[in-house]
Amino acid sequence: MNMQTGMKLSVAETALCEAYDHAIGELPGDGAVLAARDILISDFKEAGLPTRRVEAWHYTDLKALLRAVPAFDPAASAAKLAPLVEGSTVLSVVNGVADTRGSVEGVTLRTFSEALADGSGAEGLTARDSDDTIGRINGAFVRDGFVLDFPAGTDLAAPLEIQTTQNAGQTHTRFPATFGANVKATVIERHVATGENPAFVTTVSDISLSDGADITWVILQGQGAADTHLGQIRVTLGTDAKLRLYVINAGGKLVRQEIHVVVSGEGSDLKLRGINLLGGETHNDVTFTVGHNVPHTTSTEVIRNVIFDRARGVFQGQIRVAPDAQKTDAKMSCNTLLLSDEADFSAKPELEIFADDVQCGHGATVIDIDHVQLFYLMARGIPENKARAMLVNAFVAEIVEELEDEPLVEALEGVIAAWLEKHA
Amino acid sequence: MLEIKNLHARIAEDGTEIIRGLNLTVKAGEVAAIMGPNGSGKSTLSYILSGREDYEVTEGDILYNGESILELDPAERAAKGIFLAFQYPVEIPGVATMQFLKVAMNEQRKARGEAELTTPDFMRRVKDAAAELKIAPEMLRRPLNVGFSGGEKKRAEILQMSLLEPKLCVLDETDSGLDIDALKIVADGVNALRSPDRAVIVITHYQRLLDYIVPDTVHVLYKGQVIKSGDKTLAHELEANGYADIIGAAA
Numbered sequence: 001m002n003m004q005t006g007m008k009l010s011v012a013e014t015a016l017c018e019a020y021d022h023a024i025g026e027l028p029g030d031g032a033v034l035a036a037r038d039i040l041i042s043d044f045k046e047a048g049l050p051t052r053r054v055e056a057w058h059y060t061d062l063k064a065l066l067r068a069v070p071a072f073d074p075a076a077s078a079a080k081l082a083p084l085v086e087g088s089t090v091l092s093v094v095n096g097v098a099d100t101r102g103s104v105e106g107v108t109l110r111t112f113s114e115a116l117a118d119g120s121g122a123e124g125l126t127a128r129d130s131d132d133t134i135g136r137i138n139g140a141f142v143r144d145g146f147v148l149d150f151p152a153g154t155d156l157a158a159p160l161e162i163q164t165t166q167n168a169g170q171t172h173t174r175f176p177a178t179f180g181a182n183v184k185a186t187v188i189e190r191h192v193a194t195g196e197n198p199a200f201v202t203t204v205s206d207i208s209l210s211d212g213a214d215i216t217w218v219i220l221q222g223q224g225a226a227d228t229h230l231g232q233i234r235v236t237l238g239t240d241a242k243l244r245l246y247v248i249n250a251g252g253k254l255v256r257q258e259i260h261v262v263v264s265g266e267g268s269d270l271k272l273r274g275i276n277l278l279g280g281e282t283h284n285d286v287t288f289t290v291g292h293n294v295p296h297t298t299s300t301e302v303i304r305n306v307i308f309d310r311a312r313g314v315f316q317g318q319i320r321v322a323p324d325a326q327k328t329d330a331k332m333s334c335n336t337l338l339l340s341d342e343a344d345f346s347a348k349p350e351l352e353i354f355a356d357d358v359q360c361g362h363g364a365t366v367i368d369i370d371h372v373q374l375f376y377l378m379a380r381g382i383p384e385n386k387a388r389a390m391l392v393n394a395f396v397a398e399i400v401e402e403l404e405d406e407p408l409v410e411a412l413e414g415v416i417a418a419w420l421e422k423h424a
Numbered sequence: 425m426l427e428i429k430n431l432h433a434r435i436a437e438d439g440t441e442i443i444r445g446l447n448l449t450v451k452a453g454e455v456a457a458i459m460g461p462n463g464s465g466k467s468t469l470s471y472i473l474s475g476r477e478d479y480e481v482t483e484g485d486i487l488y489n490g491e492s493i494l495e496l497d498p499a500e501r502a503a504k505g506i507f508l509a510f511q512y513p514v515e516i517p518g519v520a521t522m523q524f525l526k527v528a529m530n531e532q533r534k535a536r537g538e539a540e541l542t543t544p545d546f547m548r549r550v551k552d553a554a555a556e557l558k559i560a561p562e563m564l565r566r567p568l569n570v571g572f573s574g575g576e577k578k579r580a581e582i583l584q585m586s587l588l589e590p591k592l593c594v595l596d597e598t599d600s601g602l603d604i605d606a607l608k609i610v611a612d613g614v615n616a617l618r619s620p621d622r623a624v625i626v627i628t629h630y631q632r633l634l635d636y637i638v639p640d641t642v643h644v645l646y647k648g649q650v651i652k653s654g655d656k657t658l659a660h661e662l663e664a665n666g667y668a669d670i671i672g673a674a675a
Binding site: 380 | 474475477478497498502503510514517519524528532584588
């Protein structure tokens with residue numbers, strides 16, 4: 001617990017407390033939800049925003065970095081976007097409010113505001129632990145989102161895109177998703193600013209994969225250059241469940257994306273792939289924890305960072321292996337292409353292993369453009385700036401291609417190319 | 425076409441002089457073989473011709489069609505028609521072979537003020553050239569040179585050469601690591617490019633490649649200089665007697 005009782009509140013902390021007082025009267029929820037919200041905001045008032053003295057936030061001093069929080073702006077109008085992958089089913093949340101017209105064939109769907117109104121949404125409105133600032137703020141303020149229930153055996157033909165757009169103010173969304181046994185699906189969680197005004201966004205996805213589920217979940221963050229984005233995904237993996245989790249950050253000013261995975265079924269496999277494209281003055285933090293709690297499970301984590309200008313990046317990755325989780329195989333790597341002398345990247349790998357028959361490893365590299373590769377491309381007549389762009393793109397495209405889903409790979413490569421075009 | 429005059433060059437990083445007063449003239453239409461023992465500067469010469477930054481020219485000049493190319497970067501030289509087939513082609517994971525070929529061909533065309541190729545035209549050219557070199561379509565779907573065998577890499581170099589249609593081709597030990605069948609395919613590919621307006625420089629250790637790509641001239645490189653030049657019979661002499669006699673005579 002980070003006790004700072006009696007401390008002076010920062011501008012952002014004050015703004016959040018005042019926003020709660022203003023908003024609470026019209027936020028959806030029954031008595032149980034209201035009680036849960038009150039606990040979260042009172043914990044927040046007590047702890048404040050985390051500083052570098054809080055281990056989990058050491059490289060992202062939120063109290064110092066978050067200078068201001070815009071007020072709610074119900075009048076802000078954001079635009080819906082065409083889906084990232086043509087033919088996807090889109091569930092849209094505009095300016096923090098879910099579009100109730102959405103439906104997905106074979107999937108039971110409700111808006112999260114309904115779940116709050118009838119009290120069923122209260123259960124998840126808790127912080128993971130005393131340092132869970134994102135869970136706390138999101139739980140106190142969450143207004144809407146979608147509750148998705150994929151019945152056992154569902155095989156989703158087209159990708160499902162959960163799309164949140166906003167262009168000002170605050171939005172707080174939540175997406176609990178339950179994948180029944182043997183469900184096969186691709187879900188794209190896409191957060192995009194459609195305007196230039198500073199926005200403050202929190203979002204929490206809470207997903208559980210039952211036995212044999214085979215899921216690709218892509219988080220694509222493309223907020224504006226003035227935006228704060230605090231995202232969290234909580235994952236539970238059942239027996240023989242397979243999750244390919246892609247986290248792509250290509251926007252925002254102050255970004256923290258947390259990924260917390262509980263591996264509770266034997267034979268399950270997690271593939272986490274992260275791409276962080278950082279430019280300008282962005283501060284981007286990806287914090288990952290995985291708990292291998294049962295024997296015979298595997299996870300691989302590959303993070304690729306491309307950093308320009310004065311951007312700063314952080315990756316914290318923690319692998320925990322429980323005492324009886326024998327035969328765990330977990331490998332983590334974090335590779336950074338640092339393209340400016342003023343750019344900065346911090347990587348903190350942590351292995352906590354309590355079982356003796358496991359394979360766990362981690363590695364971190366920081367590199368520049370490979371000069372032999374650059375020469376090779378130029379020797380074929382490709383001008384230097386174009387050759388460099390190809391190599392930067394190759395550095396991250398390599399892991400996108402692992403997806404082996406042609407339209408999705410092409411769409412993500414398009415996002416990367418567009419970002420590089422703008423920033424390189 | 426190519427005139428190298430009293431060239432001196434060193435490794436930029438540590439100043440080691442590799443090329444020490446090299447003179448060489450190669451005419452349009454000519455196939456020139458450059459032979460020499462290990463460490464004589466053969467590969468360095470190929471890198472200097474293509475403009476690799478790791479080497480510094482300290483004296484002399486390289487004239488290509490009468491103009492010095494020393495101030496041009498590798499991409500500018502390539503656009504002017506200079507092509508180096510690498511001894512060790514570079515693997516680039518994440519760059520698709522087809523995308524690379526298309527960008528290279530179109531960038532060269534742009535630099536020369538020509539229209540970019542249409543996709544069907546590009547595809548047809550690649551398909552035809554790949555068939556000639558017995559390159560399977562699967563290979564072209566992989567990332568550039570990644571997972572290619574030694575022979576496949578060399579054939580991919582010749583494929584690039586035939587697609588880019590350079591005027592001065594420099595082959596740096598293209599025969600190394602090739603079995604006899606692959607060697608014949610590669611040699612056929614090179615021979616198909618022989619023409620009165622194109623010159624080829626073949627850098628090799630062995631006479632073997634020269635049985636298939638018959639040179640017009642042979643030059644022996646030793647300690648960064650051409651110490652003897654002759655016709656194709658010089659290569660046979662070297663094969664029979666080694667370099668010792670020639671080196672001894674030059675010393």
